[in-house]
Amino acid sequence: MISESILQGEKVRLRPVEEHDLPHFVRWLADPEMSRWLERLGKPPTLEDEYEWWHEKRSDPDNVLWAIDTLDGRLVGTTELRLTLRAERAELGVAIHDKTQWGKGLGTDAVRLVVDYAFEELGLNRVELTTDEQNARAIRCYEKVGFSREGLLRQHRLLDGEFGNTVVMSILKDEWEPLGRGDDD
Amino acid sequence: MPPARVLQGEKTRLRPLREDDLPLIERWFNTPEVRHWLHQSDRPDATLDDVRRHFWAPVEEGRTAAWLMETSDGTPIGVLRLLDIDPHHRRAELAVSIGESAYWDSGFGTDAVRQSLQFAFEDLALRRVDLITDADNERAARCYEKCGFVREGLLRERRLRFGKPIDMLVMGILREEWADA
Numbered sequence: 493m494i495s496e497s498i499l500q501g502e503k504v505r506l507r508p509v510e511e512h513d514l515p516h517f518v519r520w521l522a523d524p525e526m527s528r529w530l531e532r533l534g535k536p537p538t539l540e541d542e543y544e545w546w547h548e549k550r551s552d553p554d555n556v557l558w559a560i561d562t563l564d565g566r567l568v569g570t571t572e573l574r575l576t577l578r579a580e581r582a583e584l585g586v587a588i589h590d591k592t593q594w595g596k597g598l599g600t601d602a603v604r605l606v607v608d609y610a611f612e613e614l615g616l617n618r619v620e621l622t623t624d625e626q627n628a629r630a631i632r633c634y635e636k637v638g639f640s641r642e643g644l645l646r647q648h649r650l651l652d653g654e655f656g657n658t659v660v661m662s663i664l665k666d667e668w669e670p671l672g673r674g675d676d677d
Numbered sequence: 678m679p680p681a682r683v684l685q686g687e688k689t690r691l692r693p694l695r696e697d698d699l700p701l702i703e704r705w706f707n708t709p710e711v712r713h714w715l716h717q718s719d720r721p722d723a724t725l726d727d728v729r730r731h732f733w734a735p736v737e738e739g740r741t742a743a744w745l746m747e748t749s750d751g752t753p754i755g756v757l758r759l760l761d762i763d764p765h766h767r768r769a770e771l772a773v774s775i776g777e778s779a780y781w782d783s784g785f786g787t788d789a790v791r792q793s794l795q796f797a798f799e800d801l802a803l804r805r806v807d808l809i810t811d812a813d814n815e816r817a818a819r820c821y822e823k824c825g826f827v828r829e830g831l832l833r834e835r836r837l838r839f840g841k842p843i844d845m846l847v848m849g850i851l852r853e854e855w856a857d858a
Contacts, residue, residue, distance in 0.1 A: 578719045579836040617842055618834050643830015643847050647805050650766050655804060660830050660847065 495556045499609060503601040506558035509549075509570060513559055514542040516567055520589035556609075560588065560602045568593045571602050573610055573619075581618040582610050600633045607637060607663060608671045617665050624649060625657040639663045678762060679800050681742040684792035689785050691744035691757060691792055694736060698745050702756055703728045705776025714814055715774070719837045735760065742796070746775070746789050754780045757789050759797055759806070768805040769797055773817075782816060790824045798852050805851055809835075812844035825858040826850045 499506040521527045522536045537545065549557045549572070557572040569588040576582065584606055588599050610616045623630045625644065639661040647655035684691040705711050706723045717723075717731075735741035740762055746755040755775035762769040771793060775786055797803045810817045812831060822828075826848040834842035 578717065580842070581835065620832070620835070642832050645807065645829055645847065646827075646849055647851055648766065648768065648807075648849075655766075660832065662833060662835075664834055 495558050497609065497613070499558070499605040501601040501605045503563065503596070504568070504598050504605070505561045505563060506571065506602060506605055507561060509546060509557055509559045511546070513567055514546060515539060517542050517570070517589060520591075523591070526587075526589060526591055558602075558606070560586075560598065562593070562598065566590075566593075568598055569602070571606050573606060573614075575614070575616075579618075580616050581620060582614070582616055584610075584619050584621045594629070599630075600636055603633060603637045604671065607668060611665045611668050612670050618662055620660065620662040622658050622660050624651065625659050626651075631659060631661075634661050637663070638667055640667075678739055678742075678764065681744055681796070682800070684744065684796055686788040686792045688749065688783075688788045689754075689792070690747045690749065690751075691789055692747065694733075694743035694745050694756065696733060698753070698756075699725060699728050699733055701745075701753060702732060702776070705756070705774065708776065708778075710778050711774060711776055713838070714811060714817070716809070716836055719839065742769075742801075744789075744793070746785065748780070748785070752777075754785060755789070757793055759793060759801075762801065762803075766805075767803045768807065769801070769803055771797075771806050771808045786817075786820045787823050790820065794824060794850065794855050798855050803852065805849055807847065807849040809845050809847050811836075811838070812846045814846075818846060818848070821848050824850070825854050827854070 495508055518537060518539050527536045549555050554575045555572060557570060559567055560569040560571055561567055568590045571586040573582040573584055584603065586599055586603055588594055607619050610619045621634065641659055641661050643660040645658040645660065648658035649656050681693040703723055703725050706715060712718050736743045741758050741760050742762065743756065743758040745753050746757055747753050754777040755773065758772045759769040760772055771790065773786055773790060775781055794806060797806050808821065827850065828846060829849050830847045832845045832847060835845040836843060
């Protein structure tokens with residue numbers, strides 16, 4: 493399911509992914525520095541792979557996908573929620589594909605918007621994610637938003653020929669201060 | 678991936694699951710004391726179609742290896758699966774349910790888990806097997822620890838049991854830990 497909700501943050505705007513976004517993803521994911529962190533493939537995707545990925549997401553009722561644009565309309569990445577409604581939880585995924593835009597807080601802003609949507613719009617109780625233990629930039633971003641570390645899955649992932657650990661993190665509804673409240677000062 | 682084969686333990690025999698076992702699984706999964714511990718306990722009652730879709734389809738697609746657990750006299754007592762077998766990262770997730778509660782606390786689960794680990798690490802050449810279980814399911818955690826699993830994390834309020842959020846425990850075992858056990 494492609495999200496029809498447009499979410500406006502301080503630095504980014506989340507909107508539905510359009511077909512004409514796909515060639516940008518292919519171009520960015522051809523860079524191994526980018527694609528190495530992605531779970532879904534062992535190699536960079538082709539345009540055909542991206543169409544298939546997009547169609548799969550569109551037809552999956554348990555998936556909410558957004559494109560991440562900067563406020564001046566530049567596409568920089570994607571973010572998604574994979575829902576398990578019977579448990580009132582979702583798994584969050586986010587990627588800033590355009591690495592010239594790394595380190596500017598765009599991912600953090602996008603994660604805040606998605607977590608707020610999960611709790612305030614979807615009424616979920618828990619948002620969780622997994623990330624590579626070596627991906628310090630990502631972990632810092634999630635901690636800033638309010639995620640806590642809950643576990644370390646040992647030798648969970650093959651990366652650059654070595655087995656690496658995966659960190660599990662989550663945030664609960666009780667821990668979330670809704671956006672748009674208490675921001676006046 | 679090599680297909681599931683018969684695994685003979687000391688107390689339990691695991692034989693590859695067949696499509697005609699599905700009605701038995703449907704019955705087990707709708708038994709209240711079994712359902713209490715199932716990740717999907719808050720779904721409506723399982724129908725045979727649900728079991729076919731969620732349980733059998735991944736077996737047919739080769740992503741899951743599944744066995745029926747039998748006692749030495751051939752009584753079916755439960756089901757064991759290796760889910761989401763990932764040949765790239767060389768890992769899988771273990772899921773065990775003893776559907777006949779009369780056989781709980783008798784070492785059948787431990788025996789079955791040990792057989793399945795041997796299959797995972799030797800036949801499938803995996804590096805890691807993990808699982809998620811309810812944090813208050815002490816019987817299960819004890820069984821997994823006996824088999825060599827290590828606690829790796831506590832996932833807060835990860836699922837609902839009859840509407841109430843409960844914590845879950847994630848555990849893992851690595852090939853070398855299994856070989857040393």
